[in-house]
Amino acid sequence: PGSWPFLGHFVTVMRYCWDNSSWALAKWGLELQRSQGFKTHGLNFCGTYIICLSDADLVQEVFEGDPHRFTKNFNDLPLGGDLLEYSFKDGLFTVNTDNPAWQVAHRILISPFSVRGVRGIMPMMCDQADLLIKAMKRDVGYGGTTYIDTWVVKMAFETIAVCGLGTSFGCFENAEINPFVKHLNEVVESLDVLGRWPPFLRRIFCRQRLQSYIDSSASVRRTCMEILQRRKSEEHKESHKDLLDRMLSDADPKTGQKMSEESVVDNLLTFLFAGQDSTAAAMASCLCYLCANPTCKERLLREIDEVVGKDQLSWEHLNELQYLDWCIKETLRLMPPGSLLLRTSTREQVLGGWYVPAKVPIIVNILALHYSEDLWGADVNEFKPERWERGLPHKFAFMPFAHGPRACIGREFTLMEQKVTMVKFFQNFDVERVPGDKADRVADGSSTG
Numbered sequence: 001p002g003s004w005p006f007l008g009h010f011v012t013v014m015r016y017c018w019d020n021s022s023w024a025l026a027k028w029g030l031e032l033q034r035s036q037g038f039k040t041h042g043l044n045f046c047g048t049y050i051i052c053l054s055d056a057d058l059v060q061e062v063f064e065g066d067p068h069r070f071t072k073n074f075n076d077l078p079l080g081g082d083l084l085e086y087s088f089k090d091g092l093f094t095v096n097t098d099n100p101a102w103q104v105a106h107r108i109l110i111s112p113f114s115v116r117g118v119r120g121i122m123p124m125m126c127d128q129a130d131l132l133i134k135a136m137k138r139d140v141g142y143g144g145t146t147y148i149d150t151w152v153v154k155m156a157f158e159t160i161a162v163c164g165l166g167t168s169f170g171c172f173e174n175a176e177i178n179p180f181v182k183h184l185n186e187v188v189e190s191l192d193v194l195g196r197w198p199p200f201l202r203r204i205f206c207r208q209r210l211q212s213y214i215d216s217s218a219s220v221r222r223t224c225m226e227i228l229q230r231r232k233s234e235e236h237k238e239s240h241k242d243l244l245d246r247m248l249s250d251a252d253p254k255t256g257q258k259m260s261e262e263s264v265v266d267n268l269l270t271f272l273f274a275g276q277d278s279t280a281a282a283m284a285s286c287l288c289y290l291c292a293n294p295t296c297k298e299r300l301l302r303e304i305d306e307v308v309g310k311d312q313l314s315w316e317h318l319n320e321l322q323y324l325d326w327c328i329k330e331t332l333r334l335m336p337p338g339s340l341l342l343r344t345s346t347r348e349q350v351l352g353g354w355y356v357p358a359k360v361p362i363i364v365n366i367l368a369l370h371y372s373e374d375l376w377g378a379d380v381n382e383f384k385p386e387r388w389e390r391g392l393p394h395k396f397a398f399m400p401f402a403h404g405p406r407a408c409i410g411r412e413f414t415l416m417e418q419k420v421t422m423v424k425f426f427q428n429f430d431v432e433r434v435p436g437d438k439a440d441r442v443a444d445g446s447s448t449g
């Protein structure tokens, strides 16, 4: 797309991304694809070049070709990679692939996050969902109404905190969202805002925000260190076998190495954020789409009634709830919590006929893939869970959890949590649209938000 001398696309990106950078950037890519047919385009960010991809075949080449061609490396990113040293540091999500800290933590944590691993924590997840329902009934009252957004945040946060780290933050006992969650979300919001500015401009124009980001990051890291120290104290040692325990006691099966305390804190923070934010967003979006599409909601309610009825929810039920699975997937297609992925080219190379220099950041536009008419057909904007009966139109047409070794480790965890929560929710409550509300307009089938 057309650009300014020296500044390149900086002005356009800033204009687009003022409110919500990654979503806006993804939407811009989608617009370029729809209006001008661009499935690959470049961005010049004050002299730093970025390649944006929304072509499923090229995305497949990036994720499935020679694993040494592309990597996840935040050092090469002009989008705030340097800021991570204050907050998530070398947590699984933000650490570079070639850093041994990723390989060690990944190998230790892959088993508790497998299908078998998460199956073992289903009873604990059901308990959290029961606590959610109890708290909602207590606070909302019979026949009362509430907005769902705060509740899904509470559910997602308590679930990862209790099921993963054996620590409750008391979210169901208090009406307000826990201050730790607020601080954590502030950290991520600041990362997003500060990351839009090149470092030299950021230091001039965002001094105050930068300082508050550094302070909030220190505060949430302190809480994680306290959780770790509490667990290490003798009296708590025996009673758990959760993620935190695995991080503290298990050794990497390949090297025999254990995770350092610093790495455990990085990952505690990573799980507390990655485990709640996207899951809460996904559940809220799914409820919005179901409100906007009453026939889908009715079909789902029928399925829950037929499969689970009044029985105790079990693992076998979850596998039988096929329409629920489609509703969750269709939501993740239309409203993927992460709309972009970042990779870098490790060397000078050619990708689908395009010259790609070494160390160039590549943005994979998940939103544009999920909204591609070529892949999904003319009804691409509509919420139609039934489309999943036909399977995927292309292996890389749907990637809310990414692909390859850096794909979401919490995939099975979140899918189980969403299913458990939706079943328990609909066994006790109903959802309705609030006409004219922003969420209502997003979910009415014609807008990408």
Ligand code: HEM
Binding pocket: 072, 092, 093, 094, 106, 160, 270, 271, 274, 275, 276, 278, 279, 282, 336, 337, 338, 341, 342, 399, 400, 401, 402, 405, 406, 407, 408, 409, 410, 411, 413, 414
């Ligand atoms: C990575 C999406 C839930 C933990 C990722 C990535 C995506 C993603 C797209 C890859 C990022 C990249 O390649 O740069 C989602 C979505 C979720 C979700 C859409 C919910 C709907 C969770 C949950 C947890 C989690 C519940 C933890 C319990 C992680 C971690 C990584 C990750 C630790 C980094 C993995 C690695 O690089 O080794 N997630 N996620 N996520 N996710 Fe999730």
